[in-house]
Structure formats: C-alpha cells, structure tokens
Amino acid sequence: MATYKFPDGFKWGSATSAHQVEGDNRNDWTVWERSESRVQSLKSKGLNPEGFISGKACDSYNRYEEDFNIVKQLNQNIQRFSIEWSRIEPEEGRFDSTAMQHYIDVVKALRDRGIEPMVTLWHFTNPVWFAKKGGFLNKKSPEIFTRYIKYVVDNLKDRVGLWITFNEPLNVYAGLSFLRGEWPPQHKSLLDFLKVRRNMINAHTLAYCEIKKIYKNRIFNEYGQDQLGMSHNINPLVGIVENNRHIVSSFILRAAEKFYEYFGNTYFWRKTLPCQDFIGLNYYTIQRLPGSERNLAKQDKADEMQWEIYPKGIYYRLIAVKKFNKPIFITENGIADSADQKRIKFIKDHLYWVWRAIQDGADVRGYLYWSLLDNFEWDKGFAPRFGLVEIDYKTPIAGGERKIRPSALEYAKICKENQIEN
Ligand code: IFM
Secondary structure: OOOEEEOOOOOOEOOOOHHHOOOOOOOHHHHHHHHHHHHHHHHHHOHHHHHHHHOOOHHHHHHHHHHHHHHHOOOOOOOEEOOOOHHHEEEEEOOOOOHHHHHHHHHHHHHHHHOOOEEEEOOOOOOOHHHHOHHHHHHOOOHHOOOOOOHHHHOOOOOEEEEEEOOOHHHHHHHHHHOOOOOOOOOOOOOHHHHHEEEEEEEEHHHHHHHHHHHHOOOOOOOOOOOEEEEEEOOOOHHHHHOOOOOOOOHHHHHHHHHHHHHHHHHHHHHHEEEEEEEEOOOOOOOOOOOOOOOOOHHOOOOOOEEEEEOOOHHHHHHHHHOOOEEEEEEEOOOOOOOOHHHHHHHHHHHHHHHHHHHOOOOOEEEEOOOOOOOHHHOOOOOOOOOOOOEEOOOOOOEEEEEEEEHHOOOOOOOOOOOOOO
C-alpha cells in the first residue's frame, strides 16, 4: 500500500447548499416543487410528489451548530455553504437584517470551531420576485444580483475570505433551466439560454468588481488576495479527457466534441478568468457521445444517479486549468451511494488523481466532498444519498436524525493525516 501526502496547509472539507439542507425556504424552487404541473408530472410517472418537495429538508437552518460539530468531529477544516438570497432580500430592495444576522452567526459558528468558511452567494435558487422579473433573463439582473451581493459581503467582509458568486451557472443551471427546460422556470429556448449565460457572466464580473471595492485590498484569509471565484461543473467528454485518444471516430462526432468543449469550458474560462482569484471545480462524472459508450462494469456506476465513475477525469481537468496559474479548489466531488459501499473508494481514487495533478504542477489548495449531509437533490428529490452523514428522514425530529457513515470516518482519517493510502 502506497502513501500519498498532500501539501502542508491543504484544506479538507465538505459542502452543502441552502435550499438543499436549510428547510422552509420560499423561493422559485419551492413554488415549482408544489406547482400543479410538477405534481401531475410526478404522479404520471408513478412517483409520490412528497419525496420531491424540499419542505424541512435537513432543517440545517436551525441545526447548523449540530452539523458543524460533526464537521469538526470529522477533522474537516473548511466548510462550504450557501446563502439563500430569498431570505436576505425577500422583497425587491428590502434587506432582512435578521436573516443576515443568521448567516453572521453561521460563519461565527464555523470560525469558533476553527473551520474556514467558503461562502457561496447563489446556488440555483432565486427570490420569487426576481424570478417573476425573468430572473437572469432580465437585462438588469447583473445590477440586481450585485446589489444583494454587496449587502451580504459588506456584512461578512471581516469574517469571510473565500467567496463563490455562482455555483455551476452555465453548464448546469442555464442548461437545465433554459436549454433542456427541466428545472424551473422550464423555459426552453436556445436564445434565452444564451442570454442567461451572458447575464450571469456579467453579473459575476460586476459583483467581482464591487467585492474588490469592499475589501479594498485587505486580506481575510491565508491565501492573500485569492478570495473570489465560481464553482464550475466540468463534466468532460470522454474523448477529450482521454487526451486525444479519440474513441469517437467520425468527423462529425469529433466536431461535436470540440463544440461541446468550447461551449462548456473554453467560453466560460475566456469570459470569466480575469475575474476569478481562484478556480472552483465541481467534478462528478464524464459525458460520452454516441460511439464512445462502453459496457460499464457494475462497480463503475454510481448507485443513485447512474453516473459513470471516472476518477482520472479530475486529473485531466486539473492539468487543463493549470495553465491559468490560479489556485484551485475542488469545490465539489461526490457520489450518491445510500449503501455507503463505494464512497470511500470513490473519494480515495479521486484524491489519488488530485495528488497526481499536484505533483504535475496544479496548485490545488483544497478538496470539498459533496455533501456533508444527505439532502434535497433538486428534481431528483430526496432519494439520491450523497452525504457523509446519513439523514434518517423518517424519525419524528425535524430534519431527521444524523448518522455518520463509515466512509465519513475514513475520510476523517485522511483529513487528519493530510494523506491517502491507496
Ligand atoms: O447536489 C448537486 C449540487 O447542488 C450541485 N452540484 C452537483 C450536486 C450533485 O448533483
């Protein structure tokens, strides 16, 4: 068995998002979850709509201290969570100081436990008033979003040093909501998909400039100025990740691959890189074009999502972004595995490739497993279990009983020893 040591100061943690764990939110998702069309569509597939309504979720809005005690117990020293815009600005232009105080307390609770907060400012959900104005289709959305960002950052500037403006804005949110029409507002239009992407990029750029003004070059983390980034989902196409060992043979498919890469990644980097102090990467699986499928062995499939497990993909992506010379965080990587049989191997195999990328020059500063807790997995409801901590939703206590999974204890050992054995 070999040992792979990570650089001193490497951050080890996990991540959550507000809508997925907090409970009792009131945003465009909660409206959609209960809408007649959504309920009917689930029923027509023989599914019980109750399992697809976020409701109390994990009740982390009230139980965050208990959750952070677990984080501490698991030897993690960084925790990524998100702020729910609809709580902070429940009506347009009205900021709720009680909600803000809540998040100040959340950050304090992390700091008190010696855990670095990484704060996401937007993770898929919008206030209802903003959604009614068209959300990120609205030309003014960059200004509207930045007004919210300024309020939050101003309140947390002395306590938080690592910010993420948007989680997976282009490939996941814009794609699922405006191209495939699967997520709210289920608005399917190529043109509007492109507009949403452009507005989100503009919103990030504007927010970046404003946050820089608020910080005025003061430093609130150990990374100096590296304080603001985005989390980009990088599901690569397999032909590309396998370093030009093209599995797809036809010219058209190769062209499609190039187009996918440009649209999914190159365009994003080109537009946003100057306004990212660090790069946040979310990596789960790969995509395959017709012609590059293979018969997956059982162990190569993630149980609940049917996502192919492809650990080396994280290496290819890290090497691909190394040229940008920016610090990198793996802001998400995880597996839905209720039986907890594949999770620790999944983590170790991915960490091995992260380690290899570091040896080959990628400046990776931390790894955050998705997710700390089982939670509300968007349109898939509560069934997929990504958590290091199992939530038993059946117990009468709101937000369910927390049960630390065996893989979490093994991951805790890695966090403590700053190394993996594989
Ligand atoms: O649960 C999501 C998260 O909200 C964003 N990244 C992918 C995760 C798993 O699907």
